[in-house]
Amino acid sequence: MAPLFELCLRMGDSTLILGQRLSEWCGHAPVLEEDIALANVALDLIGQTQMWLGLAGEVEGQGRDADALAFRRDAGAFRNLLLVERPNGDFGHTIMRQFLFDAWHLPMLRALAGSSEPRVAAIAQKAEREVAYHLERSAGLVIRLGDGTGESRARMQAALDALWPWAGEMFAGDGVDAALAAGEIAPDPARLRPAWDGTVDAVLAEATLARPAGSFFHRGGRAGRHTEHLGHLLAEMQFLQRAYPGAAW
Amino acid sequence: MAKDWPLWEVFVRGAHGAGHRHVGSLHAPDAEMALKNARDVYTRRNEGVSIWVVPSAAITASAPGDKGPLFDPANSKVYRHPTFYDIPDDVGHM
Numbered sequence: 001m002a003p004l005f006e007l008c009l010r011m012g013d014s015t016l017i018l019g020q021r022l023s024e025w026c027g028h029a030p031v032l033e034e035d036i037a038l039a040n041v042a043l044d045l046i047g048q049t050q051m052w053l054g055l056a057g058e059v060e061g062q063g064r065d066a067d068a069l070a071f072r073r074d075a076g077a078f079r080n081l082l083l084v085e086r087p088n089g090d091f092g093h094t095i096m097r098q099f100l101f102d103a104w105h106l107p108m109l110r111a112l113a114g115s116s117e118p119r120v121a122a123i124a125q126k127a128e129r130e131v132a133y134h135l136e137r138s139a140g141l142v143i144r145l146g147d148g149t150g151e152s153r154a155r156m157q158a159a160l161d162a163l164w165p166w167a168g169e170m171f172a173g174d175g176v177d178a179a180l181a182a183g184e185i186a187p188d189p190a191r192l193r194p195a196w197d198g199t200v201d202a203v204l205a206e207a208t209l210a211r212p213a214g215s216f217f218h219r220g221g222r223a224g225r226h227t228e229h230l231g232h233l234l235a236e237m238q239f240l241q242r243a244y245p246g247a248a249w
Numbered sequence: 250m251a252k253d254w255p256l257w258e259v260f261v262r263g264a265h266g267a268g269h270r271h272v273g274s275l276h277a278p279d280a281e282m283a284l285k286n287a288r289d290v291y292t293r294r295n296e297g298v299s300i301w302v303v304p305s306a307a308i309t310a311s312a313p314g315d316k317g318p319l320f321d322p323a324n325s326k327v328y329r330h331p332t333f334y335d336i337p338d339d340v341g342h343m
Contacts, residue, residue, distance in 0.1 A: 031254070031276060032275075032276075032290075033275050033276060033277065033286040033289065033290055034286075036289050036290050036293075037285070037286065037289040037290075040289050040293060133288075136285070137285055140281065140282060140285065141282075144278055144279070144282065
């Protein structure tokens, strides 16, 4: 598969699945302000999905648009990070997952903003401002909940420990990444690690949370090998288009 | 420790507004989060270019029951309005 098509799916599928996960909170968040804020972030991510998957369809050239790619692919065709398909858990878990993702997403978009492929650079430049805010917000909440009450601190540490093995995949490159890096279309994933480490270490220190020691990580999402959770998410997300193909407003 | 977050009053200055206008209130653990929450709750549709948040507890308000003594006396003082001047035609609309 063309590396550029894969890049668009990897970016767009991660924003789509995380956007869908965050949408599950709508009407259920612990306070009204957080409910609205999470929905805002979800909408930002789904808007970015439209751009990435729209470009994926354009690059593929087989007449599939963003909706076709979002709603009529099976789990094995999705290229999202395993981290974003993790279930929401409690609010602390959701915020920690968001922070670990945002801390990668922002430097990734900053690198993509300088892509040799102008359509990739244009999407990245547009998304970067939104994601800068996502990171500011999730980092702020990690700090306040980590350095909060005994209860909130314990929940944030538990979330960090549980999610840690799902973060390493963000920096594990493969042949597609090598081709993209050689063409200066996208950065080598490992190159983003120092920026991510810097953000994560600074925020965890302020949050009085301990960085887990383990270096093991799960991988496979970017190659289409997913956990059982993605199928359940897709069953809900794709229900309408599966039951009523082509249904439109 | 209080279980509920404190209340904040939110003021937003719109793109064409000269001053900040009170738009509502919200809960947040501290001022910085109150600003972020205000951004999400009150400026989602591009309403503002600047936000102020003020702890609701910092506002001293007049009591509704004092309305009479505070405001009624102004009712009968028409001479406090600049309506008794003849404005030269040259000045136009004021």
